[in-house]
Amino acid sequence: NFMLTQPHSVSESPGKTVTISCTGSSGSIASNYVQWYQQRPGSAPTTVIYEDNQRPSGVPDRFSGSIDSSSNSASLTISGLKTEDEADYYCQSYDSSNHYVVFGGGTKLTVL
Amino acid sequence: QITLKESGPTLVKPTQTLTLTCTFSGFSLSTSGVGVGWIRQPPGKALEWLALIYWDDDKRYSPSLKSRLTITKDTSKNQVVLTMTNMDPVDTATYYCAHAEVNWLLDYWGQGTLVTVSS
Numbered sequence: 594n595f596m597l598t599q600p601h602s603v604s605e606s607p608g609k610t611v612t613i614s615c616t617g618s619s620g621s622i623a624s625n626y627v628q629w630y631q632q633r634p635g636s637a638p639t640t641v642i643y644e645d646n647q648r649p650s651g652v653p654d655r656f657s658g659s660i661d662s663s664s665n666s667a668s669l670t671i672s673g674l675k676t677e678d679e680a681d682y683y684c685q686s687y688d689s690s691n692h693y694v695v696f697g698g699g700t701k702l703t704v705l
Numbered sequence: 706q707i708t709l710k711e712s713g714p715t716l717v718k719p720t721q722t723l724t725l726t727c728t729f730s731g732f733s734l735s736t737s738g739v740g741v742g743w744i745r746q747p748p749g750k751a752l753e754w755l756a757l758i759y760w761d762d763d764k765r766y767s768p769s770l771k772s773r774l775t776i777t778k779d780t781s782k783n784q785v786v787l788t789m790t791n792m793d794p795v796d797t798a799t800y801y802c803a804h805a806e807v808n809w810l811l812d813y814w815g816q817g818t819l820v821t822v823s824s
Contacts (some may be wrong), residue, residue, distance in 0.1 A: 594768060626808050630752075637801055637814035638752065644808060683752050687809040692765050694742065694754040694809055 595688035597697035604703040615684030627667040707731035709815035727802030740805035745798040
């Protein structure tokens, strides 16, 4: 089955840039869109990136997404880190062979 | 604006069947390209996708839970129902429903409902 693997945790200082990776287990991650969700404690997830690199309205341009076919991975980059960015981040895509949605295991971002 | 809200029991016993209802507003499940999905999250753990139903009644299920899940829609009531059979304590989680787009984006989420499985 298709899986998405994320680092368990990352940490960085305010004002810096951090990149969270999401690696596909098989096939081409570029074959289906990747979305990224932010989840703060006690709240439902919200979308920060959709269709690989699109930002919903209201999401600051400090958030960006990309796909690297050579490593079969997607990345979420957050620049100019703020303490309010501290949250769990999940990537999500779709297994088009078996027709189901897949979430990555989530990455806890600490801004300190 | 689009809103979704999950409802159902907060406590179920092992082996029982769980029935959750997602009641939504701000969109219609008869509109082309629109769907509603269910996702759960055990305490302190990651999101897990469960099922999704589209406007044309196309249904998708998690391969690992497919035998236990059924998703249905009532377009006239703006509701989607998820049933999960043979509940076990490991199924204790917050269950979310979400509005889905045809590109598999889950762009609006309910607040979630915590379901505890215990005797």
